[in-house]
Amino acid sequence: xxxxxxxxxxxxxxxxxxxxxxxxxxxxxxxxxxxxxxxxxxxxxxxxxxxxxxxxxxxxxxxxxxxxxxxxxxxxxxxxxxxxxxxxxxxxxxxxxxxxxxxxxxxxxxxxxxxxxxxxxxxxxxxxxxxxxxxxxxxxxxxxxxxxxxxxxxxxxxxxxxxxxxxxxxxxxxxxxxxxxxxxxxxxxxxxxxxxxxxxxxxxxxxxxxxxxxxxxxxxxxxxxxxxxxxxxxxxxxxxxxxxxxxxxxxxxxxxxxxxxxxxxxxxxxxxxxxxxxxxxxxxxxxxxxxxxxxxxxxxxxxxxxxxxxxxxxxxxxxxxxxxxxxxxxxxxxxxxxxxxxxxxxxxxxxxxxxxxxxxxxxxxxxxxxxxxxxxxxxxxxxxxxxxxxxxxxxxxxxxxxxxxxxxxxxxxxxxxxxxxxxxxxxxxxxxxxxxxxxxxxxxxxxxxxxxxxxxxxxxxxxxxxxxxxxxxxxxxxxxxxxxxxxxxxxxxxxxxxxxxxxxxxxxxxxxxxxxxxxxxxxxxxxxxxxxxxxxxxxxxxxxxxxxxxxxxxxxxxxxxxxxxxxxxxxxxxxxxxxxxxxxxxxxxxxxxxxxxxxxxxxxxxxxxxxxxxxxxxxxxxxxxxxxxxxxxxxxxxxxxxxxxxxxxxxxxxxxxxxxxxxxxxxxxxxxxxxxxxxxxxxx
Amino acid sequence: xxxxxxxxxxxxxxxxxxxxxxxxxxxxxxxxxxxxxxxxxxxxxxxxxxxxxxxxxxxxxxxxxxxxxxxxxxxxxxxxxxxxxxxxxxxxxxxxxxxxxxxxxxxxxxxxxxxxxxxxxxxxxxxxxxxxxxxxxxxxxxxxxxxxxxxxxxxxxxxxxxxxxxxxxxxxxxxxxxxxxxxxxxxxx
Numbered sequence: 001x002x003x004x005x006x007x008x009x010x011x012x013x014x015x016x017x018x019x020x021x022x023x024x025x026x027x028x029x030x031x032x033x034x035x036x037x038x039x040x041x042x043x044x045x046x047x048x049x050x051x052x053x054x055x056x057x058x059x060x061x062x063x064x065x066x067x068x069x070x071x072x073x074x075x076x077x078x079x080x081x082x083x084x085x086x087x088x089x090x091x092x093x094x095x096x097x098x099x100x101x102x103x104x105x106x107x108x109x110x111x112x113x114x115x116x117x118x119x120x121x122x123x124x125x126x127x128x129x130x131x132x133x134x135x136x137x138x139x140x141x142x143x144x145x146x147x148x149x150x151x152x153x154x155x156x157x158x159x160x161x162x163x164x165x166x167x168x169x170x171x172x173x174x175x176x177x178x179x180x181x182x183x184x185x186x187x188x189x190x191x192x193x194x195x196x197x198x199x200x201x202x203x204x205x206x207x208x209x210x211x212x213x214x215x216x217x218x219x220x221x222x223x224x225x226x227x228x229x230x231x232x233x234x235x236x237x238x239x240x241x242x243x244x245x246x247x248x249x250x251x252x253x254x255x256x257x258x259x260x261x262x263x264x265x266x267x268x269x270x271x272x273x274x275x276x277x278x279x280x281x282x283x284x285x286x287x288x289x290x291x292x293x294x295x296x297x298x299x300x301x302x303x304x305x306x307x308x309x310x311x312x313x314x315x316x317x318x319x320x321x322x323x324x325x326x327x328x329x330x331x332x333x334x335x336x337x338x339x340x341x342x343x344x345x346x347x348x349x350x351x352x353x354x355x356x357x358x359x360x361x362x363x364x365x366x367x368x369x370x371x372x373x374x375x376x377x378x379x380x381x382x383x384x385x386x387x388x389x390x391x392x393x394x395x396x397x398x399x400x401x402x403x404x405x406x407x408x409x410x411x412x413x414x415x416x417x418x419x420x421x422x423x424x425x426x427x428x429x430x431x432x433x434x435x436x437x438x439x440x441x442x443x444x445x446x447x448x449x450x451x452x453x454x455x456x457x458x459x460x461x462x463x464x465x466x467x468x469x470x471x472x473x474x475x476x477x478x479x480x481x482x483x484x485x486x487x488x489x490x491x492x493x494x495x496x497x498x499x500x501x502x503x504x505x506x507x508x509x510x511x512x513x514x515x516x517x518x519x520x521x522x523x524x525x526x527x528x529x530x531x532x533x534x535x536x537x538x539x540x541x542x543x544x545x546x547x548x549x550x551x552x553x554x555x556x557x558x559x560x561x562x563x564x565x566x567x568x569x570x571x572x573x574x575x576x577x578x579x580x581x582x583x584x585x586x587x588x589x590x591x592x593x594x595x596x597x598x599x600x601x602x603x604x605x606x607x608x609x610x611x612x613x614x615x616x617x618x619x620x621x622x623x624x625x626x627x628x629x630x631x632x633x634x635x636x637x638x639x640x641x642x643x644x645x646x647x648x649x650x651x652x653x654x655x656x657x658x659x660x661x662x663x664x665x666x667x668x669x670x671x672x673x674x675x676x677x678x679x680x681x682x683x684x
Numbered sequence: 685x686x687x688x689x690x691x692x693x694x695x696x697x698x699x700x701x702x703x704x705x706x707x708x709x710x711x712x713x714x715x716x717x718x719x720x721x722x723x724x725x726x727x728x729x730x731x732x733x734x735x736x737x738x739x740x741x742x743x744x745x746x747x748x749x750x751x752x753x754x755x756x757x758x759x760x761x762x763x764x765x766x767x768x769x770x771x772x773x774x775x776x777x778x779x780x781x782x783x784x785x786x787x788x789x790x791x792x793x794x795x796x797x798x799x800x801x802x803x804x805x806x807x808x809x810x811x812x813x814x815x816x817x818x819x820x821x822x823x824x825x826x827x828x829x830x831x832x833x834x835x836x837x838x839x840x841x842x843x844x845x846x847x848x849x850x851x852x853x854x855x856x857x858x859x860x861x862x863x864x865x866x867x868x869x870x871x872x873x
Contacts, residue, residue, distance in 0.1 A: 233761065234761050235753070235757050235760070235761035236760075236761075240752075240753070242752060340835055340839060341832050341835065341836065342836070342839075343836070344829070344832060344833065344836070349832065352828065352832075353825065353828075356821065356824060356825050356828065357821070360817065360820065360821035360824070363817060363820060363821075364817030364818075364821075367813070367816060367817050368813070368817075371804075371813045375804070375809060375810070375813070378809055379808075379809055381797070381798055381799075382797070382798070382799040383798050383799055383801070383804045383810070384746050384752075384799055384800075384801060384802055384803070384804070385803065385804065385813065386746065386752070386754065386802035386803055387754075387802065387803075388743075388744065388802050388803035389802075389803035389804070389813065389814070392803070392814065393814060393817055393818070396818075397817070397818075397821070521760075522734055523729045523733045523734055523760065524729055525726075525728040525729040527713050528713070549716060549722070551716060551717045551718055551721065551722070558718070558721035560716065560721060560722035560723070580721070580722050580723040582720075582721040582722075582723075597764040598721070598722075598723040598724070598763075598764060600723070600761075600763060615760070615761075617723075617726055617760070617763050618722065618723040618724055618725060618726035618763055619716055619719065619722045619723070619725065619726065620725070620726055620727065620728055621725060622715055622716050622719030622722070622725065623713045623714065623715055623716065624713055624714050624715075624716065625713045625728070627726040627728070627729055629760050
């Protein structure tokens, strides 16, 4: 299998180089057979990467511990589901995963892009092949080859890190990877547009859905990462401003900025330079995230994939930045706006400031992430930049962004009149004020949550008003019933109303985040039968009674399960179990050995108002007397609900159909169809 | 890597069922069947472990085990860490000596260096850390607003100039005016 895997990697490398060199040589102009060869090289790279991936999976499933990667990340007793996810559990496997997924996306981009954009496709193939070649080169030439063999064959592997033995880890990393990797496709279209000088809205139409896919995968990946941290790490939260978390947030922020500003280019022919800069910047941030994750240059809890390959990514990052921005500079005069902004009080201006804020928040997160390095370079002193710093700097910016989420849709395109503003803002502002007043009456005094929920009321008012007015207009015009009118309103304006649903998801996220300001936490040592009481922020009194600790063997681990009986306001409310797990492997003598430090499984009861979160910290002197940490975490369920709403809104937005903006049809640049005919003739 | 044999469980290594004979302790505080697999032994919780002032102080100080977490989060999360419980005891002792929260933090900075703080003190070069993002956004926002405003003014002036431009004078014939009207009407259709 290692021979086949190595052969496949070399094939991917050589064919990828062939495709990239041909694409950038420009020899395919008027030579359909060369254009076809470039396309086929993309398919061949994908096929090679698939063969390499199958070879690795075969080695994992067959427990071929002579393969260093299989030995390092699996064991004979590893549950089969985690054998599957072991593919991307380590540095080398994740690089191969990246290469195979990128080559798949490159293939799909070639196969699925409408033929009218055919003149862009050879350049797109060139960029995707070049990036794939980089990843394959890192595997082959930097000591990150997943097909490396050991000089001997161990009886068993080291096993998978227990923290990665969680269902979330089977989908969270792939989702994030899919998000990161798919950013390459919009980037490839941007570079293709620059190289071909076809800088109208054509390249945007060709790549917009890819950007949405990438944005959605990354958003889902981030949310799943929060869920994994919450259920697996056991610290009672879901976001710690860890550098690797920050690295995933950065491209998501710039992509979100792009998805707003691209509307201005499509509708009004403005912000062309800005949009190209954002696409290039987003790709650079995805590579930067990979560098942060794999270099260990900044301390992070995600330390299981660090090595010196990070510096290859740093070199690649600089190369791509220089080439892309130089290309952008040379095309600068071709990117003049079609029209100019007509008023500071317009949808365009609101989007412009929304973009400024998104990019500003991204800069703020990047600045905080890199500030320890900067400080050490300037002052020679090591410092830590943790959650208190990020919260202080980013909460005000986040609140401003939340406010703009509500303001943007209320302002008219081109120029808003005073009457228009009064009519549009009255209800949302009223909703925000009512929510704030109710919360104050209920005794909420903390400023940040109060402002968050007040603004959430305002944004909710905006969204509700948009849906209500649209639905009412359909009822009046077409005589439809309310549900039919609502369904058709969304179905026929998917981008707009899908976007509002995404805004709703953001609102839900913010509301849930603010809830954590009221979490209750207490440590206690309890003998069987002893209880502790905690009062929740929603006014419920919980009684937790320690039942006992049972021990048993399960799959590849020994489990010590501590059971707690819960009563809410004096009424029995079931039991919650938290566990200590000691994983083991079997050595050459058939003896069991502890494979990792003991891990903790949190006991969670999730509810609409609050989560009960119980952590079994350990037993006192080997007895059933247990040390617990009890948390009551308000509104956490809504974070996951926000994730589902995000997916729902995102899918509506990217669903095919919904019409093309008038301005973009008007500004369509001729030429795509002509070359298409040539390419087809050649292919035939 | 920690290597420990589990001789007490040898009889059942082949079984992979989900539950194999749960064995609870005996009596009120009965002994565990195998304490070796129940994680690091714990000392009973003290009142100081739940003290809000201690907790808030620990949230501002970093554990030096390399985990990147603050002391409170580390000691209540990674129960294998030996650093954070020791640092917690040190903090409790400093409070017991009569130090305030600020005094404890200052003592930790003296002993472990500035890196022990979860967020840098806003003084000297560190001020840049706090101020630069906001200042950058305000500066860029201000510049963008200024450029837009200037362009809008210029556009308005051009529009005014056009509106004040002389109407077609005697040099324009009636036939030309008629043709202009006709073409404008066609355009509007």
